[in-house]
Amino acid sequence: MVRGRISRLLVRDVRFPTSLGGHGSDAMHADPDYSAAYVVIETDAEDGLKGYGITFTLGKGTEVAWSREGRGAPGNSSHPKCSVGLVGQAGGKACLEVTRGHEEQMLAQGYPAYTTSCAWLGYSDDTLKQLCTQALKDGWTRFKVKVGADLQDDERRCQLIRDVIGPEKTLMMDANQRWDVPEAVEWMSKLAKFKPLWIEEPTSPDDILGHATISKALVPLGIGVATGEQCHNRVIFKQLLQAKALQFLQIDSCRLGSINENLSVLLMAKKFEIPVCPHAGGVGLCELVQHLIIFDYISVSASLKNRMCEYVDHLHEHFKYPVMIQQASYMPPKDAGYSTEMKEESVKKHQYPDGDVWKKLLAAQEN
Ligand SMILES: C[C@H](O)[C@@H](O)CC(=O)C(=O)O
Numbered sequence: 001m002v003r004g005r006i007s008r009l010l011v012r013d014v015r016f017p018t019s020l021g022g023h024g025s026d027a028m029h030a031d032p033d034y035s036a037a038y039v040v041i042e043t044d045a046e047d048g049l050k051g052y053g054i055t056f057t058l059g060k061g062t063e064v065a066w067s068r069e070g071r072g073a074p075g076n077s078s079h080p081k082c083s084v085g086l087v088g089q090a091g092g093k094a095c096l097e098v099t100r101g102h103e104e105q106m107l108a109q110g111y112p113a114y115t116t117s118c119a120w121l122g123y124s125d126d127t128l129k130q131l132c133t134q135a136l137k138d139g140w141t142r143f144k145v146k147v148g149a150d151l152q153d154d155e156r157r158c159q160l161i162r163d164v165i166g167p168e169k170t171l172m173m174d175a176n177q178r179w180d181v182p183e184a185v186e187w188m189s190k191l192a193k194f195k196p197l198w199i200e201e202p203t204s205p206d207d208i209l210g211h212a213t214i215s216k217a218l219v220p221l222g223i224g225v226a227t228g229e230q231c232h233n234r235v236i237f238k239q240l241l242q243a244k245a246l247q248f249l250q251i252d253s254c255r256l257g258s259i260n261e262n263l264s265v266l267l268m269a270k271k272f273e274i275p276v277c278p279h280a281g282g283v284g285l286c287e288l289v290q291h292l293i294i295f296d297y298i299s300v301s302a303s304l305k306n307r308m309c310e311y312v313d314h315l316h317e318h319f320k321y322p323v324m325i326q327q328a329s330y331m332p333p334k335d336a337g338y339s340t341e342m343k344e345e346s347v348k349k350h351q352y353p354d355g356d357v358w359k360k361l362l363a364a365q366e367n
């Protein structure tokens with residue numbers, strides 16, 4: 001029920017200097033600064049109702065998002081690594097059939113997650129070893145490693161990870177679109193010995209038939225293809241599913257601009273019996289997508305087989321309702337809304353270029 005009219009729309013350029021630590025780096029994005037065009041929609045409602053939205057970018061992309069959200073109509077951006085998610089905190093109730101037992105199971109055990117935070121491409125071997133060791137101690141059993149820039153490096157890093165996590169734990173690989181189609185097949189036949197469950201974004205996300213070719217070629221190696229974090233509408237997903245181009249479908253709560261678009265993809269995945277394993281590598285993406293995947297389990301797929309949600313261990317402290325991870329699982333959020341609201345203090349500090357964090361960094365760069 002809408003209790004007021006929109007009275008003001010604010011867009012803030014918020015950037016976190018993650019590139020300083022190599023966090024978030026991959027074969028296509030060497031030095032990302034996890035960032036967002038953060039939108040606050042104010043209303044004249046008596047209770048002060050507000051809506052919050054984020055468009056995830058890697059820094060510069062915020063300027064593109066800004067021009068679309070701040071001055072143009074909100075919508076999907078085609079800029080690399082730039083995702084749109086605009087949602088009112090009041091949120092509607094999207095309701096299919098609710099499976100009570102599954103709801104209780106989620107509340108007790110949470111939704112299974114995997115971690116990407118141990119093996120960004122820019123991390124040293126020592127960091128990689130130390131983070132994998134710690135993650136194992138913390139109960140993680142599923143790990144994703146970035147690959148795709150240099151085969152020898154990939155082999156060394158994958159061996160290091162397998163040495164730490166052992167042969168039984170689940171390992172996924174992510175090439176972030178780096179290869180062309182034959183290269184992807186060749187490269188993965190060299191990495192098959194590390195027993196990856198999937199190769200993610202092996203080639204251009206727009207190349208649906210290319211993904212289908214790769215999928216087919218990797219079947220004998222027991223490796224699936226995962227993709228979706230760059231898919232901006234349900235039609236692309238429909239074609240990927242029809243072409244048998246993916247074995248794991250990765251919705252992105254922001255990229256698919258709106259909950260409705262995400263829901264239609266969840267329903268199609270159910271029809272094609274393809275597991276949904278959401279993308280969450282970015283600022284705020286874990287906060288948002290947890291809602292969708294828990295909804296998927298309770299009301300759509302009713303299955304956890306081959307399913308898990310990505311988790312990255314960065315920047316949650318800047319959110320008013322941060323995700324809660326217990327025993328490598330997402331515990332269902334209990335607050336109303338989509339968990340999108342950021343802390344005002346964090347926004348102020350990280351606003352680009354005039355927040356304290358950036359004033360210092362930019363001054364240091366000048367000297
Ligand atoms: C640039 C981002 O960190 C990207 O590497 C995230 C990603 O591909 C993932 O989490 O998957």
Ligand SMILES: [Mg+2]
Binds near residue numbers: 176
């Ligand atoms: Mg990825």
